[in-house]
Amino acid sequence: MLRVLSAFAIGLVFGTGILVSGMGNPAKVLNFFDVAGTWDPSLAFVMGGALVVTAIGYRLVFRMHEPLFATGFSLPTRQDLDMKLLGGSAVFGIGWGMSGFCPGGLVPVLGIGLGIGLTGPLLTAAAIAAGMLAARWTSRLVSSGQPASA
Amino acid sequence: MTEFTPLQSLAGGLLIGFAAVALMATLGRIAGISGVVNGLLTLKLNQDWAWRAAFAAGMVLSPLVFLGLTGRLPEISVPSSPTLLIAGGFLIGAGVTFGSGCTSGHGVCGMSRLSIRSIVATLTFMATAGVTVFLIRHVIGG
Numbered sequence: 001m002l003r004v005l006s007a008f009a010i011g012l013v014f015g016t017g018i019l020v021s022g023m024g025n026p027a028k029v030l031n032f033f034d035v036a037g038t039w040d041p042s043l044a045f046v047m048g049g050a051l052v053v054t055a056i057g058y059r060l061v062f063r064m065h066e067p068l069f070a071t072g073f074s075l076p077t078r079q080d081l082d083m084k085l086l087g088g089s090a091v092f093g094i095g096w097g098m099s100g101f102c103p104g105g106l107v108p109v110l111g112i113g114l115g116i117g118l119t120g121p122l123l124t125a126a127a128i129a130a131g132m133l134a135a136r137w138t139s140r141l142v143s144s145g146q147p148a149s150a
Numbered sequence: 151m152t153e154f155t156p157l158q159s160l161a162g163g164l165l166i167g168f169a170a171v172a173l174m175a176t177l178g179r180i181a182g183i184s185g186v187v188n189g190l191l192t193l194k195l196n197q198d199w200a201w202r203a204a205f206a207a208g209m210v211l212s213p214l215v216f217l218g219l220t221g222r223l224p225e226i227s228v229p230s231s232p233t234l235l236i237a238g239g240f241l242i243g244a245g246v247t248f249g250s251g252c253t254s255g256h257g258v259c260g261m262s263r264l265s266i267r268s269i270v271a272t273l274t275f276m277a278t279a280g281v282t283v284f285l286i287r288h289v290i291g292g
Contacts, residue, residue, distance in 0.1 A: 006176040007201040011208020014169035014181060016215045019224040021162020023253075027227035028152045033283035040152045042159040047257060049163025050170070054262035057171030067178035074178055076250070076260070081270055088249025089256070091241050093275030096253075097282025098238030099230050103246060104166075104183035104254040109226055111210040120228035124239040131243020132188050139248075 003069045015108035021046040024109045026100025026120075033097060088135075095131075099124050152227075170259055177201055182255020183209075184246035234286075249275070 022028040022042055031040035066072060096102050101109070101124050113121035170181040179201075189202045216224055230238065246252045249271055251260065256275075260268020 003177055003197070003201050004204040007173070007204040008208040010169050010172045010176070010181075011205035012212050012215055013165055013172070013208075014205075015209035015212025016219075017162045017165030017167075017169060018209075019162070019212060019216045020165060021159045022152075022155060023162065023166075024224060025152070025226050027229050030229060030283055030287075031152045033280045034287055035280070036284060037287055038151050040154055042152075042155045045156045045159040046163035046166065049160045050167040050258045051163075051262050053164055053167025054170045054258055057167065058174060058259075058262055061171060061175045064175065067174065068176045070176070070178040072178060073174065075180070075263070076265065076267070079266055081267060084248045085250060085267055085271055086274055088245045088247065089271040089274040090245070090249075090278045092245025092249055092252060093278030093280075094282045095238040095241030095243075095245055096275060097279035098234045098286065099242065100228065101235075101239070101242070102183075102253040103187055103242065104252065107183060107187070107206060107209040108212045111213045112223060112226055114210075115213065116223070118226065118228070120230070120232070120235055121226075123232055124235045124242075127236045127239025128187070128243035129191060131240040131245070132184075132191055132247050133243075134240070135244040135247035136191075138244075 006069060014104075015111075017050075018105055018108045021049075023102070023105040026105075029102070029105065030097070030100045103128065166254070166258065167262075170254070170262075173205075180255055180259045182251050182259060184252040185250075185255055188247060245275070 018024050023046055028040055028042060031038050032043040062073070101121070106121060106124060106128070109121045110125055112118060173179050173181045186202045186205055189198060190206060192199065213223060251268065251271060256268040256271040261272055
């Protein structure tokens with residue numbers, strides 16, 4: 001129960017941060033990338049602020065023996081660069097540039113979309129879910145017949 | 151045009167960072183939103199599903215916190231056409247699944263741990279997003 005309650009509270013804070021920062025506003029996100037046009041550099045401050053807090057905060061947290069409500073930290077350990085990482089990231093960026101939404105920016109805006117009937121965020125969310133499932137099934141098809149990868 | 155908002159954006163970034171640290175301190179998890187959402191798309195409703203659903207529910211309800219703090223809803227303006235949103239959304243979903251993360255997981259959590267995979271992933275998706283916006287606004291649209 002503590003796990004679920006803390007996850008909910010942290011989700012509220014994360015989402016509020018997204019909305020305060022402007023990451024949930026596609027017009028602002030697209031202008032951040034439009035250096036040659038109506039450039040709005042605000043989002044560099046989002047990334048800067050988040051990185052400083054996380055870099056320092058993680059260091060302090062990793063001094064703890066364990067997280068408060070879990071056994072052990074779940075951290076990715078891979079160090080290699082592969083085509084899946086590069087290709088997937090490249091494709092994500094194209095979609096981000098087309099829509100102005102990244103997953104973190106979109107989820108809080110879904111609440112607004114549901115609340116006041118904005119269809120754009122809902123369409124984007126449905127398409128993201130479809131893309132995730134399609135990628136999952138493609139991976140399964142490709143890896144079936146081969147030994148399971150890590 | 152959108153207004154340059156360095157202080158607001160910085161404040162939002164600090165909150166995002168605080169939430170990422172809090173999730174690591176309590177549940178020992180990376181605050182990667184694409185991973186959270188991907189983990190919800192399953193029929194195995196176990197403990198991991200429960201914290202992800204709670205986290206996502208908190209995010210979806212966060213506009214109410216914003217409303218309580220400021221007395222208004224945040225400004226959301228969606229310039230892209232429905233076609234661009236659907237095609238873009240599909241590419242986002244497929245891309246973050248193959249690329250194992252997005253702006254939050256790679257860009258904030260991974261980069262702050264100096265993960266080489268996250269640094270390369272972030273540089274890659276920032277670059278392709280920039281090129282895409284340039285093409286749409288100044289080549290195709292111009």
